[in-house]
Amino acid sequence: xxxxxxxxxxxxxxxxxxxxxxxxxxxxxxxxxxxxxxxxxxxxxxxxxxxxxxxxxxxxxxxxxxxxxxxxxxxxxxxxxxxxxxxxxxxxxxxxxxxxxxxxxxxxxxxxxxxxxxxxxxxxxxxxxxxxxxxxxxxxxxxxxxxxxxxxxxxxxxxxxxxxxxxxxxxxxxxxxxxxxxxxxxxxxxxxxxxxxxxxxxxxxxxxxxxxxxxxxxxxxxxxxxxxxxxxxxxxxxxxxxxxxxxxxxxxxxxxxxxxxxxxxxxxxxxxxxxxxxxxxxxxxxxxxxxxxxxxxxxxxxxxxxxxxxxxxxxxxxxxxxxxxxxxxxxxxxxxxxxxxxxxxxxxxxxxxxxxxxxxxxxxxxxxxxxxxxxxxxxxxxxxxxxxxxxxxxxxxxx
Amino acid sequence: xxxxxxxxxxxxxxxxxxxxxxxxxxxxxxxxxxxxxxxxxxxxxxxxxxxxxxxxxxxxxxxxxxxxxxxxxxxxxxxxxxxxxxxxxxxxxxxxxxxxxxxxxxxxxxxxxxxxxxxxxxxxxxxxxxxxxxxxxxxxxxxxxxxxxxxxxxxxxxxxxxxxxxxxxxxxxxxxxxxxxxxxxxxxxxxxxxxxxxxxxxxxxxxxxxxxxxxxxxxxxxxxxxxxxxxxxxxxxxxxxxxxxxxxxxxxxxxxxxxxxxxxxxxxxxxxxxxxxxxxxxxxxxxxxxxxxxxxxxxxxxxx
Numbered sequence: 170x171x172x173x174x175x176x177x178x179x180x181x182x183x184x185x186x187x188x189x190x191x192x193x194x195x196x197x198x199x200x201x202x203x204x205x206x207x208x209x210x211x212x213x214x215x216x217x218x219x220x221x222x223x224x225x226x227x228x229x230x231x232x233x234x235x236x237x238x239x240x241x242x243x244x245x246x247x248x249x250x251x252x253x254x255x256x257x258x259x260x261x262x263x264x265x266x267x268x269x270x271x272x273x274x275x276x277x278x279x280x281x282x283x284x285x286x287x288x289x290x291x292x293x294x295x296x297x298x299x300x301x302x303x304x305x306x307x308x309x310x311x312x313x314x315x316x317x318x319x320x321x322x323x324x325x326x327x328x329x330x331x332x333x334x335x336x337x338x339x340x341x342x343x344x345x346x347x348x349x350x351x352x353x354x355x356x357x358x359x360x361x362x363x364x365x366x367x368x369x370x371x372x373x374x375x376x377x378x379x380x381x382x383x384x385x386x387x388x389x390x391x392x393x394x395x396x397x398x399x400x401x402x403x404x405x406x407x408x409x410x411x412x413x414x415x416x417x418x419x420x421x422x423x424x425x426x427x428x429x430x431x432x433x434x435x436x437x438x439x440x441x442x443x444x445x446x447x448x449x450x451x452x453x454x455x456x457x458x459x460x461x462x463x464x465x466x467x468x469x470x471x472x473x474x475x476x477x478x479x480x481x482x483x484x485x486x487x488x489x490x491x492x493x494x495x496x497x498x499x500x501x502x503x504x505x506x507x508x509x510x511x512x513x514x515x516x517x518x519x520x521x522x523x524x525x526x527x528x529x530x531x532x533x534x535x536x537x538x539x540x541x542x543x544x545x546x547x548x549x550x551x552x553x554x555x556x557x558x559x560x561x562x563x564x565x566x567x568x
Numbered sequence: 569x570x571x572x573x574x575x576x577x578x579x580x581x582x583x584x585x586x587x588x589x590x591x592x593x594x595x596x597x598x599x600x601x602x603x604x605x606x607x608x609x610x611x612x613x614x615x616x617x618x619x620x621x622x623x624x625x626x627x628x629x630x631x632x633x634x635x636x637x638x639x640x641x642x643x644x645x646x647x648x649x650x651x652x653x654x655x656x657x658x659x660x661x662x663x664x665x666x667x668x669x670x671x672x673x674x675x676x677x678x679x680x681x682x683x684x685x686x687x688x689x690x691x692x693x694x695x696x697x698x699x700x701x702x703x704x705x706x707x708x709x710x711x712x713x714x715x716x717x718x719x720x721x722x723x724x725x726x727x728x729x730x731x732x733x734x735x736x737x738x739x740x741x742x743x744x745x746x747x748x749x750x751x752x753x754x755x756x757x758x759x760x761x762x763x764x765x766x767x768x769x770x771x772x773x774x775x776x777x778x779x780x781x782x783x784x785x786x787x788x789x790x791x792x793x794x795x796x797x798x799x800x801x802x803x804x805x806x807x808x809x810x811x812x813x814x815x816x817x818x819x820x821x822x823x824x825x826x827x828x829x830x831x832x833x834x835x836x837x838x839x840x841x842x843x844x845x846x847x848x849x850x851x852x853x854x855x856x857x858x859x860x861x862x863x864x865x866x867x868x869x870x871x872x
Contacts, residue, residue, distance in 0.1 A: 421854060
């Protein structure tokens with residue numbers, strides 16, 4: 170397995186390697202930050218009314234509500250990373266960041282629950298809404314009222330202090346609309362994939378925003394976070410190489426190139442390239458012309474035993490006596506003669522040095538004997554002897 | 569280490585490595601940012617404005633029946649009086665073929681789609697109204713114009729190889745130089761639409777000869793059209809020289825440096841430009857099995 174990966178790696182062109190390194194680096198950094206963020210989460214299942222008036226983000230992660238603004242640039246930075254290095258496609262440019270912020274306000278588990286339920290209801294209702302033939306503005310307006318309805322319902326069921334304000338509502342409405350458009354354009358599967366991407370990215374951003382690293386930056390100085398991320402985005406935004414997802418997308422081109430290169434480099438008849446650096450000067454043996462007639466079982470003079478230990482061992486041909494069981498069985502079954510092959514009809518034909526007849530020289534007596542010859546029998550009505558498989562046309566009736 | 573970083577972020581002396589042949593989406597965006605000015609992109613996005621610009625430059629475009637860009641024009645428009653027998657309604661700012669309605673024949677005041685579904689007059693009016701309201705125009709536009717054109721009948725040489733629908737050519741060019749071309753052939757599965765997402769065939773064209781070298785459906789190479797059984801490989805696009813000439817003039821006419829021209833072959837008028845795209849996709853590389861970046865580099869581009 171490792172050897173295989175190493176082999177693939179060795180063949181990859183620099184254009185493939187570079188984005189892979191970059192993507193790997195980004196993934197590792199993200200994983201570390203998400204780990205920190207998860208580690209920093211004190212309670213997953215918590216409802217706001219148990220926090221006696223403290224904001225959810227402060228109670229769970231120690232992130233002051235006034236600092237929610239500070240983590241926004243970090244979210245933007247992560248969206249840039251995900252888009253231009255990894256190539257994750259999400260609904261909208263900064264929708265995942267906004268969703269992450271909504272998650273911070275509602276809670277690590279309650280956030281996704283609220284978002285998913287409202288978006289789900291929106292998705293279910295959209296087809297019937299579209300049948301009303303409204304304008305887009307009207308459609309969005311109805312959608313917003315509907316999502317608010319769901320959110321209020323959730324507030325009544327779960328917790329009256331669940332912080333669902335204007336922000337998540339618009340985000341949900343836009344999500345539903347994007348989802349529906351994507352479905353109409355590409356079908357359900359790509360749309361679902363994109364929705365999943367958006368969701369995963371939002372969760373990743375959420376946890377990176379509350380990681381110790383981000384908190385420390387914010388605590389240190391309020392200016393540090395926007396400045397650092399601004400500079401980092403400005404540098405990384407200049408990335409012009411391939412995205413990680415494009416390696417997979419354009420892999421067929423590289424594979425085809427390699428196949429072509431290999432086919433062009435090797436002479437005919439050679440299947441394995443054993444050259445190392447120097448061009449191959451060995452002569453390629455011409456493939457021998459196949460004999461017209463090939464004995465099925467050659468009982469000729471025994472081949473001398475190979476003394477040299479070779480990788481390929483020639484099969485030994487053992488002469489059989491005419492009264493041998495296998496010979497008799499073969500004779501009894503009358504193996505049908507095949508076109509261009511020797512006909513073995515009697516045990517005498519198997520004797521060393523015996524004259525055998527090739528099947529193309531078929532005299533009427535032979536045709537009657539060699540029954541079941543697939544090609545010849547069907548084409549041979551009695552009384553018309555073919556000469557060397559060719560019909561002789563003498564009269565008009567022969568055609 | 570710093571050399572590597574330089575290469576990654578295109579600061580280094582040698583920004584182009586001959587082994588980099590694929591144009592990634594990041595590099596494409598950089599090219600668009602460099603060569604396609606904002607106003608030209610806006611013009612290209614608006615089919616009506618692009619058409620004016622192309623016709624002003626003397627480039628053969630598809631004909632126009634009417635442009636309906638406000639509700640006043642809409643209320644004075646009467647399909648049974650103003651529409652021909654076969655037409656196409658397009659939103660001026662639509663993308664990826666959204667909101668395009670085609671009628672192939674007319675009986676009295678009812679038109680019929682290619683699939684045979686009837687289109688009564690009020691349905692046509694409703695569609696035009698939806699277009700004008702911006703129902704197909706993405707997120708930004710609240711209002712749009714409906715562009716009504718006579719239906720294009722494809723060149724018989726091309727329509728022979730497709731079961732239904734209109735095949736169209738996509739030529740990507742940088743300034744005056746056409747770089748890569750493909751033809752999109754509709755299938756029954758794609759519902760007559762020349763959209764690669766909907767399982768239409770994409771066929772790469774050799775730039776020198778205009779012959780199809782390779783045909784792909786959703787990543788699977790094929791040799792024959794699955795519906796008509798015509799051999800595609802080696803098929804020569806009629807009027808290829810004219811197609812290249814049109815494609816090379818499209819970008820400068822609209823003001824775009826890097827663009828993709830959509831060209832159809834009309835039975836009477838030959839190659840006609842239907843649209844100029846300011847953000848042409850890079851999937852064409854998979855279809856032609858060739859990298860755009862090497863070809864762009866061959867025109868002298870330094871990728872700075």
